[in-house]
Amino acid sequence: MSKITRKQVVNEVVQLLRQAEIELPEDVLSALKSALKTESNQIARTQLRQMIENAELAKEHGTPMCQDTGTPVFFVDVGYDAEIDFDLVEAIQEGVAKATKEIPLRHNAVHPITREGSENELMDVNLSLVKGNKVKITVAPKGSGSENMSALRMFNPSEVKNIKRFVLETVKNAGGRSCPPIIVGVGIGGTFDGAAKLAKKAVLRKLDKPMDTFERELLDEINSLGLGPMGLGGSTTAMAVNVEYGRCHTASLPVAVNIQCWAARRASITLED
Amino acid sequence: MEYQLTTPLSANDVIKLVAGDVVYLNGIIITARDKAHERLLQWSGEGKKIPFELKGATIYHCGPLMRKNTALAAGPTTSARMSKMTTELLKRFEIRVIIGKGGMNITEVLRDKCVYLTYTGGCGSTAAKQIKRVVGNYWTDLGMAESVWVLEVENFGPLIVATDAQDNDLFDEVQKKADQQMKKFK
Numbered sequence: 001m002s003k004i005t006r007k008q009v010v011n012e013v014v015q016l017l018r019q020a021e022i023e024l025p026e027d028v029l030s031a032l033k034s035a036l037k038t039e040s041n042q043i044a045r046t047q048l049r050q051m052i053e054n055a056e057l058a059k060e061h062g063t064p065m066c067q068d069t070g071t072p073v074f075f076v077d078v079g080y081d082a083e084i085d086f087d088l089v090e091a092i093q094e095g096v097a098k099a100t101k102e103i104p105l106r107h108n109a110v111h112p113i114t115r116e117g118s119e120n121e122l123m124d125v126n127l128s129l130v131k132g133n134k135v136k137i138t139v140a141p142k143g144s145g146s147e148n149m150s151a152l153r154m155f156n157p158s159e160v161k162n163i164k165r166f167v168l169e170t171v172k173n174a175g176g177r178s179c180p181p182i183i184v185g186v187g188i189g190g191t192f193d194g195a196a197k198l199a200k201k202a203v204l205r206k207l208d209k210p211m212d213t214f215e216r217e218l219l220d221e222i223n224s225l226g227l228g229p230m231g232l233g234g235s236t237t238a239m240a241v242n243v244e245y246g247r248c249h250t251a252s253l254p255v256a257v258n259i260q261c262w263a264a265r266r267a268s269i270t271l272e273d
Numbered sequence: 274m275e276y277q278l279t280t281p282l283s284a285n286d287v288i289k290l291v292a293g294d295v296v297y298l299n300g301i302i303i304t305a306r307d308k309a310h311e312r313l314l315q316w317s318g319e320g321k322k323i324p325f326e327l328k329g330a331t332i333y334h335c336g337p338l339m340r341k342n343t344a345l346a347a348g349p350t351t352s353a354r355m356s357k358m359t360t361e362l363l364k365r366f367e368i369r370v371i372i373g374k375g376g377m378n379i380t381e382v383l384r385d386k387c388v389y390l391t392y393t394g395g396c397g398s399t400a401a402k403q404i405k406r407v408v409g410n411y412w413t414d415l416g417m418a419e420s421v422w423v424l425e426v427e428n429f430g431p432l433i434v435a436t437d438a439q440d441n442d443l444f445d446e447v448q449k450k451a452d453q454q455m456k457k458f459k
Contacts, residue, residue, distance in 0.1 A: 177375035
């Protein structure tokens with residue numbers, strides 16, 4: 001018998017959004033504080049201090065840390081054995097609508113051409129079927145400043161060595177517009193849309209997880225560019241580079257770079273049957 | 274250098290600022306993003322009266338999150354989207370300060386008359402705290418984020434002078450150094 005109810009999902013979505021919008025995750029706050037310890041550029045230091053103060057103030061006031069409350073991006077892992085007798089996506093939608101009124105969130109959703117209609121219609125839900133009887137809901141509200149600076153390229157299979165340069169160029173071209181220090185999510189392989197999804201998942205990885213050699217090298221090279229916090233100069237351009245891989249066609253090499261601003265908002269909950 | 278400035282500002286007030294200086298602003302700032310810029314150009318082109326004062330004004334690239342007349346989060350939005358429209362805007366109005374984030378690449382347009390300052394991106398809460406009062410809200414048909422909010426601020430900052438009125442642009446300097454560094458990577 002199902003113990004997960006529709007009402008529960010609606011309320012949990014409101015809670016998740018509230019947490020994500022108001023409280024900067026501990027690992028991100030701690031990465032900003034570490035950056036302040038090593039950063040010597042005076043302007044960069046003013047930016048990092050302001051970010052840390054902002055995170056504390058948002059938490060104290062219980063208000064969203066950034067006016068761009070973002071696109072609510074959901075990743076939902078549904079266990080095969082979880083019994084759900086209601087429309088899960090519609091319940092999430094209702095949770096977003098409720099959160100928009102209660103927190104509140106800015107109305108960001110518009111028609112792409114007419115630019116009209118600003119209700120927060122749900123814009124991105126990714127459902128996966130997994131083993132077990134649990135349902136894990138993750139929300140990552142995505143601001144447009146960094147999302148707009150993301151890029152995807154379909155490389156030739158012989159161009160593996162060009163991947164690094166593509167990532168570096170994407171970060172350099174974004175400059176201060178993506179609100180650095182950023183998290184760089186890279187998706188290598190899969191299909192056209194698959195690479196983008198891998199990159200977006202890569203952004204979700206916590207900053208206290210160790211990076212591999214390739215990721216570490218890329219991080220060092222990005223930070224050597226000197227863009228710094230908000231692109232005003234300094235040694236802290238990125239906090240992490242996270243790469244996810246997927247199998248791809250023998251004739252393909254899709255690479256996607258998803259950029260996440262320093263306000264890396266995310267929250268998760270696991271519901272049990 | 275660190276400055277405390279109070280609006281409205283004259284050309285003389287702003288041309289002394291040098292890229293890298295820190296500014297705290299007091300007085301009135303006017304939010305405008307994509308749609309408000311479009312309308313400013315359209316209305317002034319048609320000779321219609323703009324319902325708020327732009328002489329000596331400070332434009333803030335911001336789409337705030339408001340609850341009635343209280344700012345909950347009001348950090349800057351990406352200024353580059355407004356670069357082209359700003360070139361025309363500065364020909365028509367005596368705007369002295371533009372606040373945003375990420376840079377605009379309009380050094381020549383600002384020369385001898387206007388400066389571009391940056392507020393730290395993502396800092397919606399600190400900015401909201403420095404907003405003391407909503408003086409007016411215009412063009413409300415554009416919605417909460419795109420309408421024009423005339424705001425009274427106190428110690429608004431720290432603002433970094435990113436582009437001064439003498440052709441210095443921090444973003445440009447940083448990009449040039451990054452371009453040099455890129456040459457090291459094959």
